Amino acid sequence: MARTRVTVRCADCPFSATYDRLPDARAAVDDHESTTGHDVAWNIESLTDGVSQAGADAGVCGRPECANEDSPLVDPALRDP
């Protein structure tokens, strides 16, 4: 199940907040901008179990024992000219 995290940060003052619902974040941004005239930036992140798993899997490929020299992706002509 996907979860969304929205981080709101103001460029003109220390105001920052994190919301887990987009409408809440949008309301906070609109409110802060309309009341202060500040420029508020927001960053939307989607958090899913799948993304976390992909990141963990990617780390495995950094280990030397994972190197596969017999991979068809490696062109023999380039390895042994």
Ligand SMILES: [Zn+2]
């Ligand atoms: Zn501000």
